[in-house]
Amino acid sequence: MSTASPASVDKRQRARVYRMKTAEHLCPFGMKTVSLLKRQGFDVEDHPLTSREEIDSFKQRENVDTTPQVFIDDERIGGYEEVRAHLGLSVPNQEGTTYWPVIALFVTAFFMGLAVSWATGDSLLTLRMPEYAIATAMCLLGLQKLQDVESFSTMFLNYDLLAQRYVPYGYMYPYAETLAGVLMLAGTLIWIAAPMALFIGTVGAVSVFKAVYIDKRELKCACVGGDSNVPLGIVSLTENLVMIAMGLWMPFRMLVL
Structure with a gap:
């Protein structure tokens, strides 16, 4: 005789959600929690708390400090992040390093390079397409740093x-990287952009190599801003090596090819 799988059992579970929904504030985490539970197959009882009196009464009754609060089969699970953890899903705000910001940025820069190549040459794959992509990445990386130069430095x-x-130098770096990227993207004033990229790329590569591979330090990279959880390592080193390559390639292409 067959037995129901855990997934099918979970889909029959009922969940009660108590969330803030007043004229002044519609809790985004409450909406995300209800949506998540429905996508996971739960039968959701949604209980909006529509006034300050209701909210305070609920918190006092359940001895909790925040909403939303989720109950699954009469067991209190907690808020949005606790529900994700309970369901075995990743928790967005959990501590830990991740390469995702850098991956997203470079993938976006690659497709933007293809787009610029198509717009300027009616072809996706042109000689300048890698230049467009790398220069765009430099601009995007610089923009991440410029959002909070103090934290980056x-x-x-x-x-x-x-x-x-x-x-x-820590305060000047974001401006130099962004300027070099913009000039390389435009293909102008390379005599300024190339030495700038070559300089900051070389200093950066040496610094990362020493910190990671010689001193064996475990640090976070400031490449996408001062509040990132990107680990300092091969990605950071590659970023600097690519800037060095651009600093050498751009004048070579313009003077020799």
């Missing part, structure tokens, strides 16, 4: 050798 000081000797 603080994290940057953990490993960059030049910034440790001359602190203002």
Whole structure:
């Protein structure tokens, strides 16, 4: 005789969700929680708390400090993140390193390089397509840093050798990277962009190599801003090596090819 699988049992479970839904505030985590439970096959009883009195009464009754609160089979699970953990799903705000911000940025830059190549040459694969993609990546990386230069410079000081000797370099770096990317994307003033990319790429590569492979330090990379959880390592080193390659290739192509 066949037995029901765990998945089929879970799909028959009932969940009660208590979430804030007042005229002043519609809780986004409450909406995300209800949507998640429905997608997971739960029969959801949605209980919006529509006034401050209802909210305070619920918190006092259940001895909780926040909403939403989810009950599955009369067992209190907690809020949105606790529900995700209970269901065996990833928790968005959990601590830990991730390469996803860098992966997303470089994939976006690659497709933007293809788009610019198509727009300027009516072909996806042109000689300049890799240049467009890398220059776009430099612009996007610079933009991430420019959102909070103070936080970037603080994290940057953990490993960059030049910034440790001359602190203002950490503040100048995002502007230099962005400017070099913009000029390379436009294919103009390469005599400024190429040396700039070559310089910051070389200093960065040496700094990352020393911190990671010689000193064996476990640090977070400031490549996508000062609040990232991207580990310092091969991705950061590759970013700097690509800038070095661009700093050498752009003048070579313009003067020799």
